[in-house]
Amino acid sequence: IREYCKIFAAEARAIADFGSVPEIIPLYLIYRPANNIPYATMEEDLPGLFQCYCGREGDGNRLAPPNPSEIGQKCSTFQHWLYQWTNGNILVTDLEGVGWKVTNVKIATKTKGYQGLKESCYPNLLNHFVTSHQCNRYCELLALKSLEVPQPPPRSKGSRSPNVGRKSSSAQSSPQLQKKGLSSPQASRKGSVSPKNARKCPEHVAESQSTAWPKGRDSDKIGQLQ
Secondary structure: OHHHHHHHHHHHHOOOOOOOOOEEOOEEEEEOOOOOOOEEEEEOOOOOOOEEEEOEEOOOOEEOOOOOOHHHHHHHHHHHHHHHHOOOOEEEEOEEEEOOEEEOOEEEEOOOOHHHOOOOOOOOHHHHHHHHOOOOHHHHHOOOOOOOOOOOOOOOOOOOOHHHHHHHHHOOOOHHHHHHHOOOHHHHHHHOOOHHHHHHHHHHHHHHHHHHHHHHHHHHHHHHHO
């Protein structure tokens, strides 16, 4: 988040009328091998009046109005800038500290594990931020777009129900009915001449011819005798 804050500060300093920019102080990780808990975090000591600039209220499920001071308004602008920079995927809250130095930043992400960040707030805070944020003059100096509540995609009125296609397909003739309309293979076999009968026919003709020849010869002999 500090890297995002550095980019935000670079863009803000390019505008002459923007003025000072909030800074998120670094958090250091130290190793203490002699202790039971060897790792610990350490940050810069901030002497002075500790204030909350952009926080939450109630059970932490809703955003509180930002501090009306200049620092509070610029922290709210940083929230808007980061939300727009990440396409609505990251929101920072609980921005508090002393003067322009901010610490104890909490993160809410639209999807779990986005960019490897460990979220520490409710994801629905992003939707609440869109509806509750009011742009100030610093948002206008950075030319930030006004936030809009995302709308669900409209349903197409001309879409047909899947059941309509099923009914039309069922109205077609059934494959079984088409099979009944066709002639049976057995019937075609009965109407055709059997191969056995075809074999018997030539033999029968040959036998009839063989029996007819002797009669012809006898008639010739009778004619000769006469």
